[in-house]
Amino acid sequence: MELVSVSPTYRFMQRISYALSGIYSSRLNPIYYLGAITVFLLVIDVISGIYLFFFYDVDPKGAYQSVEAISSSFLGSLMRGVHRYSSDGLILFAVLHMLHMILTDRFRMFRWVAWVSGVGTLLIFIVIGLSGYLLVWDERAQLTGLLTAKFFSVVPIFGHALMSAFLGTDVKNLGGLFRILLFGHIAVTILLVFTLWVHVMRISRPRLFPPKYLMILLTIYTVAVALIFPAKSDPPADLGKIPFGMSLDWFYLTGFPLFKVLPLSLNWAAFLGFFGLLTLFPWLIKGRRNPPARVIEEKCEGCKQCFEDCPYEAIYMRRVSPKEEKAFVIEDKCAGCGICIASCNYNANVIDTVPYTSMIGEIASESPELVVFRCPFSSEVEEGPGIKVYTLPCVGAVNTVWMKEMLKHTRGVMLVSCDGPDCYFREGVEWTEERFLRKRRPKLLRSLEGGRIRIVEAPSVVSVDREVEKFLSYLRSAEEFPKDVGIVSKGKLNPILAPIVLFVPFLTFYPLTTHRIDFYPTDKSIAVITFKYRSSPVRKAKSSYSKLKHMQAMQNVAIERSPVELSFYVDGKKVLKKVYNPRGLRKDSSIYVYEEFLLTPGEHTFKLTLRETAHPEKVRSIELRRKLEPTTSLALSYQEERGFFVIGE
């Protein structure tokens, strides 16, 4: 029966990860803990965020100053840096974790829940990061807010309203938005706990934190980068001016440069297309699945070992009588790894890909010198005279109980697995080693000579021939065998190279968060019209809608307002003539306008006229002449008491 085996991309990853195991040892290899590293950085991020929260002023008028004040103390600056760089780190490691999942073929079939919730979690990270940047209220915040608002302006409930919060006179609107942002920044972080729970819901004992050694290095590096490159703000935001550029955080604002080159509709297509395809990825690429395990009910003694060992929560215990529980397999969740086959002392768990009876029959009749069990992700071993090779879905399927019978007919047994924590089925190698080292049930019988069994961790990209030869000659020459099973793995940590290699990703944080990008052409100036306008009613409420007194509308409440027509002339040339409708389902709310015009720098005349279409006599207008330098903007706004005026003057 054909088993799920190593794909070309997985082989490529094995090459990289095995080389890294040579530096870190397989047990401390960061590649195997990318998801756990992300969780750990998230914890650092939350702790530093709580510290900043105590000193942050949520009012847009005081926000920038409060952030500057935080940065002016040693601890504040350190915490701000740690908050920024741990946020960048967690995006970087989440994306690396995702790529690792793709390249190692761990994204389909029974893993779909982890995949889809992973994409959701990534999106939530981005939303949190964006809101975090806005809270600083510097030019980066203003431009990020403006570009995000432009992106959402095609959604009818937002329209131009969000944009005019980031440039104009409506500080109240912005203040409200800031409260929502701060609340959202915290609430969505809490939501993460839920999505992460879903993410690992189908995984038993998820590795939520990396080994201590990696946690210590990650903490030191985050603090070091925060000290060497303190997080800085851009100049303060100014509601009267458009910032032409900002220092871009490539970890969070990756898609933003697309605003420069694509129209809004294509930006939406790129966004929805990317995340849509990413979500559907597991269904777009065909894959195979090993056949599932099953439990022979009559043989099951209800010991629960398979229930404890299954790495995918695919086994549950059902009470079949007041005194008896039996194990059952949930086919949909079963990865077909066979790990439960080796959990059972009673041969009650079976799977078609692990034909125990025929294997033992062959071994008994052929009496090979060496029996090798390997998984499809490990090194190839050639069958030859005296060497019998069996490929099982995972070495975790080799039951210690079989050894008593097998060792009667062969000199020794070798298990060739992948690189420990890289096990395609997560816990196969760990459980095998614990079982054969007599630390986990079913333990290898004490009466057996463990020295006649050897476990070799060798992924498909390395050759295990020398180990096979070495073991064979040992089996032939040894007069006595030790009690314990021998394990060969990449076990040495290089104390100099290991810390250096993990520091490399941290070196990218500063350059990739301070890279200045202009979003408007720097050889141009901009004229902007941005305001909120409450037009006159077209219809007013005459009588109440409701019989209930407290729900009755007051007399004279507008139930529909007039649209307005805006005309804008630059140097006598008409550049805009457009009708804007009041917001609200009944068109009874304010009108929001936000329009930008790129201009050649120099002196220009401007004429802006607003007319209420239902009340043609209601006209407001302004005429002015201004000299505009490159990278400067002229923003026109409106207030009932002042009429049209230039903001920021």
Ligand code: HEM
């Ligand atoms: C965004 C933050 C993320 C965090 C904190 C995170 C964390 C984790 C953790 C701790 C595990 C368990 C690892 C184990 O014990 O074997 C895991 C598994 C997994 N993650 Fe993520 N992850 C994130 C994002 C993603 C993304 C974006 C994807 C892909 C779209 C993804 C796909 C998966 C898959 C498929 C597994 C299951 C692996 C298996 O079954 O062997 N994760 N993740």
Ligand code: SF4
């Ligand atoms: S084959 Fe693997 S995934 Fe399926 S029930 Fe057994 S241990 Fe669980």
Ligand code: SF4
């Ligand atoms: S390990 Fe065997 S006996 Fe124990 S619960 Fe599972 S199937 Fe039943």
